[in-house]
Amino acid sequence: MEGMLISTQQALHMLLTGDSELWSIVMLSFSVSFKAIILTTPPAMVVAYSLANGNFPGNKIVLAVFNSLLSVPTVVIGLLLYVLLTRQGPFGDLRLLFTQTAMVIGQMMLCFPILVALGYAAINAADRRVKETSITLGAPWWFTMLTVLYEVRFGLLAAVLTGFGRIISEVGISMMVGGNILGYTRNITTAIALETSKGEFAQGIALGIVLLLLAFMLTAFLTYVQGKQEITA
Amino acid sequence: MSEPLLLFRGIEKSFAGNQILKNVNLSIYPGKCILLSGKNGSGKSTLLKIIAGLETPSKAEIEFSGKSHSWKSVIRSIRKNIIYLHQQPYLLSGTVVSNVAYGLRFTHLNRTQRSDSLKEALEWAGLADVANKQAKTLSGGVQQRVAFTRAWILKPKVLLLDEPMANMDYESRMQACDLLKRMKSEGMSIVVTGHDADIFDGLTDKHFHLTEGKLES
Numbered sequence: 001m002e003g004m005l006i007s008t009q010q011a012l013h014m015l016l017t018g019d020s021e022l023w024s025i026v027m028l029s030f031s032v033s034f035k036a037i038i039l040t041t042p043p044a045m046v047v048a049y050s051l052a053n054g055n056f057p058g059n060k061i062v063l064a065v066f067n068s069l070l071s072v073p074t075v076v077i078g079l080l081l082y083v084l085l086t087r088q089g090p091f092g093d094l095r096l097l098f099t100q101t102a103m104v105i106g107q108m109m110l111c112f113p114i115l116v117a118l119g120y121a122a123i124n125a126a127d128r129r130v131k132e133t134s135i136t137l138g139a140p141w142w143f144t145m146l147t148v149l150y151e152v153r154f155g156l157l158a159a160v161l162t163g164f165g166r167i168i169s170e171v172g173i174s175m176m177v178g179g180n181i182l183g184y185t186r187n188i189t190t191a192i193a194l195e196t197s198k199g200e201f202a203q204g205i206a207l208g209i210v211l212l213l214l215a216f217m218l219t220a221f222l223t224y225v226q227g228k229q230e231i232t233a
Numbered sequence: 234m235s236e237p238l239l240l241f242r243g244i245e246k247s248f249a250g251n252q253i254l255k256n257v258n259l260s261i262y263p264g265k266c267i268l269l270s271g272k273n274g275s276g277k278s279t280l281l282k283i284i285a286g287l288e289t290p291s292k293a294e295i296e297f298s299g300k301s302h303s304w305k306s307v308i309r310s311i312r313k314n315i316i317y318l319h320q321q322p323y324l325l326s327g328t329v330v331s332n333v334a335y336g337l338r339f340t341h342l343n344r345t346q347r348s349d350s351l352k353e354a355l356e357w358a359g360l361a362d363v364a365n366k367q368a369k370t371l372s373g374g375v376q377q378r379v380a381f382t383r384a385w386i387l388k389p390k391v392l393l394l395d396e397p398m399a400n401m402d403y404e405s406r407m408q409a410c411d412l413l414k415r416m417k418s419e420g421m422s423i424v425v426t427g428h429d430a431d432i433f434d435g436l437t438d439k440h441f442h443l444t445e446g447k448l449e450s
Contacts, residue, residue: 129323132287136317137336138387151326 010202026210029187032100033168036107044112048119049145069113074172081106081177098179106173111163122155154225161218238263240296247291253279255446266423266436271443277426281393285317314390320399322380324368329379332368336387358382374405381412394425398432
């Protein structure tokens with residue numbers, strides 16, 4: 001118990017004094033996950049909109065596949081990507097294994113089904129009149145899509161924040177395709193895993209605090225946004 | 234009477250094996266107003282949405298310029314001239330101005346023409362005072378006027394109104410009726426649904442009743 005207290009004290013000290021190694025790991029985590037969420041959101045929203053509004057054959061099957069992908073373990077995605085990017089793999093020539101790009105791709109694969117499934121739920125709940133109003137006023141299909149997405153923006157924002165929370169806290173993909181290289185691919189979760197295995201708890205606790213603070217901030221922001229939605233509805 | 238602007242022939246629509254519309258024929262004449270009445274669930278809204286291209290019929294043909302076409306083949310091109318207004322209009326997030334201007338960006342008007350058109354429309358409907366207010370915060374009557382103006386500014390040939398006076402107080406009804414009369418006097422064809430013909434007194438030229446999926450005059 002005493003050791004735990006000492007480690008926590010050291011963790012707080014590292015956080016408050018701006019420990020450069022710790023904060024570079026935090027920044028790397030945010031950089032990778034921001035890129036992944038920004039690159040994934042537009043195509044995921046188009047797919048979600050198409051699923052919510054399209055009557056193409058197999059629509060429900062595709063949706064069921066995306067819902068199933070929500071529960072795929074991150075290590076499985078990491079393994080799949082590893083096999084694809086390894087020297088002997090089909091994309092080995094790209095030399096992406098153990099790079100931030102590989103981590104971004106892996107996190108995109110993880111959050112894509114989340115954004116599609118949650119985006120679909122938000123778009124499907126949209127008032128039918130939004131689409132009809134847009135069409136009858138002469139909007140082309142893509143502008144109607146943008147209008148519907150804008151009208152359900154609070155629900156979509158919740159989906160994006162949930163996706164971001166999921167990818168910044170994942171460890172399997174980052175460990176397998178990032179390789180946990182200090183200063184290059186070591187992020188919050190892989191650093192926590194490494195430091196804990198070494199018995200060095202201080203940095204792990206400090207990074208854990210950052211993740212917890214992030215979770216609280218995302219939840220608080222979501223609550224605020226949902227309150228705003230109720231006011232404007 | 235002159236040639237009809239659009240003639241919808243043999244409209245049929247079924248939902249889950251239940252036939253809502255049975256061989257409905259409807260002629261829309263330029264500058265004339267048709268009132269469609271019928272019980273709740275009789276298919277009035279469905280009929281308007283089929284005309285507007287928002288609902289797909291089981292079967293329908295459209296005749297214009299002396300030629301008959303299948304609904305599917307021409308609806309995309311003719312719906313540019315048709316605007317449908319919901320019973321409870323949906324105003325998009327934003328101000329009255331942004332709502333009224335919504336459809337203008339899809340026209341061939343340039344920026345100056347759009348701005349002039351917008352000013353004219355706000356004046357026309359008496360909305361200049363609330364132009365910069367959030368549309369969703371306005372009363373039901375004013376929201377309906379915003380919806381009318383949003384349609385009027387695009388100068389459609391046909392305006393389809395689904396029970397526009399429902400849930401309106403007397404004053405709002407009078408204002409809405411006045412706007413509709415002005416639209417009609419400008420040559421717009423109007424098809425309106427409602428239960429009470431008296432509300433549309435002085436506006437309608439023809440009255441049809443929809444019963445058991447069939448249109449009766």
